[in-house]
Amino acid sequence: MVKKRTCVFISGRGSNLHNLILHSRNNSFPVRINLVICNNSNAYGINFAKKHKIPYVFINTKIKNFENKILFHLKEHKISFICLAGYMKIISDTFIKNFRGKIINIHPSLLPKFKGLNTFSRMLKNKEKVAGCTVHYVNKKLDDGKIIIKKNFLINDKDDELSLKNKTQKLEYKAFPEAIIKIFRNT
Numbered sequence: 001m002v003k004k005r006t007c008v009f010i011s012g013r014g015s016n017l018h019n020l021i022l023h024s025r026n027n028s029f030p031v032r033i034n035l036v037i038c039n040n041s042n043a044y045g046i047n048f049a050k051k052h053k054i055p056y057v058f059i060n061t062k063i064k065n066f067e068n069k070i071l072f073h074l075k076e077h078k079i080s081f082i083c084l085a086g087y088m089k090i091i092s093d094t095f096i097k098n099f100r101g102k103i104i105n106i107h108p109s110l111l112p113k114f115k116g117l118n119t120f121s122r123m124l125k126n127k128e129k130v131a132g133c134t135v136h137y138v139n140k141k142l143d144d145g146k147i148i149i150k151k152n153f154l155i156n157d158k159d160d161e162l163s164l165k166n167k168t169q170k171l172e173y174k175a176f177p178e179a180i181i182k183i184f185r186n187t
């Protein structure tokens with residue numbers, strides 16, 4: 001199987017990146033992680049790229065034309081698929097046009113509920129009974145594109161923001177690889 005050359009975008013801890021790297025070592029997993037883009041020079045997640053000898057690039061997303069720089073690196077590494085894994089920056093429509101249908105994102109809620117930031121505190125405030133995560137295609141609206149996979153769990157009385165985050169992330173480590181397998185299953 002020819003694996004899709006894939007770039008993962010991160011901003012922080014990178015635990016989803018790490019999980020995808022581990023899955024990509026499996027011969028039957030449809031993608032290989034060939035590049036990591038990071039917009040935070042303090043992001044712990046970059047250590048996973050270093051450890052697994054995956055090329056990585058820091059991009060300052062505060063400068064003009066930063067997306068052109070990203071596109072340059074994606075082209076240089078012949079990237080055909082992009083996973084946003086905790087990348088805390090909205091992707092422009094122009095950028096998306098270059099990779100239409102080839103960018104996916106993971107979000108820590110059951111979309112379309114709780115788009116954006118502070119998902120867990122808003123869920124608790126709203127007295128939600130169910131939480132979870134969603135993997136979806138990226139379009140020009142925030143946390144909005146076609147849904148590929150959702151996974152959920154029941155919230156209990158003892159749950160707080162931290163426990164919700166931990167439980168959600170456990171599900172994310174299943175959902176992200178499953179979504180990728182689903183996308184490439186028939187190609």
Ligand code: GAR
Binds near residue numbers: 087143169
């Ligand atoms: C993940 O929980 C992901 O769902 C969330 O950031 C976290 C990154 O964790 N993404 C968003 O909130 C995007 N809207 P990680 O850096 O350990 O993979």
